Amino acid sequence: MSGGTDIYHEMIVDYSRNPINYGEIENHDVTFHDSNPLCGDSIDIDMKIDDNKVTDIKFHGKGCAICMACTSVLTDIAKGKSLDDVRKIEKHDVLGELGLDHLQAVRIKCALLSLKVLKSALYTYIGSNLDDATDVDTLKTEAENLY
Numbered sequence: 001m002s003g004g005t006d007i008y009h010e011m012i013v014d015y016s017r018n019p020i021n022y023g024e025i026e027n028h029d030v031t032f033h034d035s036n037p038l039c040g041d042s043i044d045i046d047m048k049i050d051d052n053k054v055t056d057i058k059f060h061g062k063g064c065a066i067c068m069a070c071t072s073v074l075t076d077i078a079k080g081k082s083l084d085d086v087r088k089i090e091k092h093d094v095l096g097e098l099g100l101d102h103l104q105a106v107r108i109k110c111a112l113l114s115l116k117v118l119k120s121a122l123y124t125y126i127g128s129n130l131d132d133a134t135d136v137d138t139l140k141t142e143a144e145n146l147y
């Protein structure tokens with residue numbers, strides 16, 4: 001095992017013990033829940049959205065180390081970004097951050113559950129808040145086809 005892999009492993013263990021952006025947002029503008037029954041991961045993401053920008057994002061729930069680490073990283077990437085930029089977040093943005101690009105297929109759901117929840121939350125928000133929600137179905141398809 002290379003030194004690089006050890007560093008990533010430490011990061012994952014660290015995030016799982018001390019997840020960032022963990023908690024609830026009382027007056028959230030949108031919230032979404034999904035789970036990965038195969039592993040037992042279960043995540044809720046709350047977002048506060050102002051002026052088409054994610055001004056606050058928090059998650060709660062439980063998950064394995066990979067799930068908790070990826071959700072921490074993802075929520076940190078999304079925080080402060082415009083909805084357009086959040087839409088552009090891809091698998092690699094999260095996986096690459098933790099050295100998980102070559103994750104085994106069985107664990108990929110653990111890693112990408114949070115991205116699925118985030119895209120679904122965004123879909124829910126845009127669908128119910130924007131008059132021009134014509135391209136919102138692409139977002140739904142994206143969320144459904146993540147893994």
Ligand SMILES: [Zn+2]
Nearest residue numbers: 039041064110
């Ligand atoms: Zn898991």
